[in-house]
Amino acid sequence: MKAIKKINNNVAICEDDNKKELIAFGKGIGFPSMPYHITDLSLISMTFYRMDKSYYKLLEEIPEEVFEVSAMIVKKAQLTLDCKLNPNLLPGLADHINFALIRFKKFKKMKMLFSYDVEQLYPTETALGRYALKLIQKKLFVKLPESEITNIAMHFVNAEEENISEPTEFDVENLIERITNEIESKFEITINRKGFNYNRFVMHLRYFLKRIEEKKQFVDDNGVLFVAMKEERPEIYECAVLISAIIDEKLPAQIIQDEILYLMIHISRILKNNTSN
Known part of the structure; x- marks a missing residue:
């Protein structure tokens, strides 16, 4: 596998042996000068194919520690949900978590509501949302409000469809x-x-x-x-x-x-x- 561009110290844009582009995660894979061949594939912990290239710049702007936590949450979702997930789940979730952290620091006293309707409709996704908040608190030392369980759960709900079903009554x-x-x-x-x-x-x-x-x-x-x-x-x-x-x-x-x-x-x-x- 060939690393062709650094996103951050632990994330790089790569090409596999078939010249297909992917996003690869692994401790330190962004350190060497690009491009280079990754000979020890055990260094790579996760890969994402077919991510929209328009999100690459966004990945560079997300703080590294937020991005890593988001990747851990997505990996948990991949193991938990019995379906294919949209490859753009990761940048969307990372962007949301980063905004939630900024919003919380600026509006700490803001009251938001947890949606019990979402919990009833999507119990597995809601459980993943709870896992995400616990992981964020553990890794980033921020206790986000309970309402973020709902927001994060909906990211998983939306990502469970490879293509968003569009209304048929209009263009x-x-x-x-x-x-x-x-x-x-x-x-x-x-x-x-x-x-x-x-x-x-x-x-x-x-x-x-x-x-x-x-x-x-x-x-x-x-x-x-x-x-x-x-x-x-x-x-x-x-x-x-x-x-x-x-x-x-x-x-x-x-x-x-x-x-x-x-x-x-x-x-x-x-x-x-x-x-x-």
Whole structure:
């Protein structure tokens, strides 16, 4: 196996003997100068094929210790869940955990609710969410709120389908393009559609549409964070409300505050890191 690019000290982009690209984990495999051949394959603890390349930059930005814990959680999920998992589970989960840690440090007194509905519907995934929180506390010395059990569990639920089932009553691609055009028009920008922040936003929209269809919108009671962000960036709030209205035209639903908050977070990321004027 050939390591071709370093992600961090313990993660590298590699090629197998058939020239197929993968992400490999192993203690110290990112230390040597790239490229190099990994002759001792016992050094590699985990590999991930078919990960979307748009996530590679995201992997580089996640703190190494957060990434390693996330990889351990994903490995536990692979051993526990009797199904194939989406290869993009790892970067999505690592990104979520990193944001949860930042959010917790900034809003320690924020009260959020654990979803008992999710626990009833997905007991195995909820158990994995509990395992994740215990591991985060043990390895990163942060005790995240119980509501994160629900959030992490939903990452596993969503990852259990290789392809997100899309609504059949309308063209999802056209809807996403319309939403993208609205963001570009409102902020007078051109979005880099190949950037990982935009890719992450598109994936969020797909899962969002799926949750609306299945009547499983997130309910985390993020009121403090919602109010803070709304007051700080009212134009982003207005854009998120507009997007909600566009979606409501296609899938009538009362889109809740927490879902609007997540839209605001993704719009903010696009504006900050993924645009060209």
